[in-house]
Amino acid sequence: MPPIPETAERRAALSHAITEETGLDTAAIEDFLRAFYGAAREDPLLGPAFAGVADWEAHIATLARFWGSVALMQGGYHGQPMQAHARLGLTPAHFARWLALFEAVARARLNPAGAAHMLERARRIARSLEMGLIPLPLPPRPEARPVPAG
Numbered sequence: 001m002p003p004i005p006e007t008a009e010r011r012a013a014l015s016h017a018i019t020e021e022t023g024l025d026t027a028a029i030e031d032f033l034r035a036f037y038g039a040a041r042e043d044p045l046l047g048p049a050f051a052g053v054a055d056w057e058a059h060i061a062t063l064a065r066f067w068g069s070v071a072l073m074q075g076g077y078h079g080q081p082m083q084a085h086a087r088l089g090l091t092p093a094h095f096a097r098w099l100a101l102f103e104a105v106a107r108a109r110l111n112p113a114g115a116a117h118m119l120e121r122a123r124r125i126a127r128s129l130e131m132g133l134i135p136l137p138l139p140p141r142p143e144a145r146p147v148p149a150g
């Protein structure tokens, strides 16, 4: 079967269908992001990790492009989230808290289909970020046996 062409028209049609099904559009996502990051900055665990963000308007604009690509199929985000988080010293507790807050704000600000759409993607991406950033402890190495001579 020939590949389905990845055209601007096709992306626009998909984006439109998602908006119809979920109520999510650029404005709804930006409104959600402002509420979520407003709460994240106030959170005792997450707040300190965001203290180094110098320009919040620029960060919100980057995140709006990211979520436009992830949730609305708009394209337009070309960053490297793994590298952006590499030096923050994030722990499993940070990810658990981030997801709990994301879920609470999504359920409060978006309709049920929109919240479910965002949450499914947030959980998947958080999991891959967490697995990439936080190494699992290795099992203890078995005692090395001396190589027999000869």
Ligand code: HEM
Pocket: 046, 049, 050, 052, 053, 054, 059, 062, 063, 066, 078, 079, 080, 081, 084, 085, 088, 090, 094, 095, 098, 121, 122, 125, 126, 129
């Ligand atoms: C676990 C808790 C998390 C903390 C504390 C955190 C914090 C941060 C910080 C401090 C930045 C850098 C901002 C800057 O450039 O100044 C950042 C960037 C970003 N974060 Fe997170 N983050 C977390 C989890 C996540 C998750 C789960 C996602 C996605 C589902 C995400 C998506 C992004 C994106 C897209 C960027 C922009 C990367 C770029 O520069 O292109 N973050 N985050």
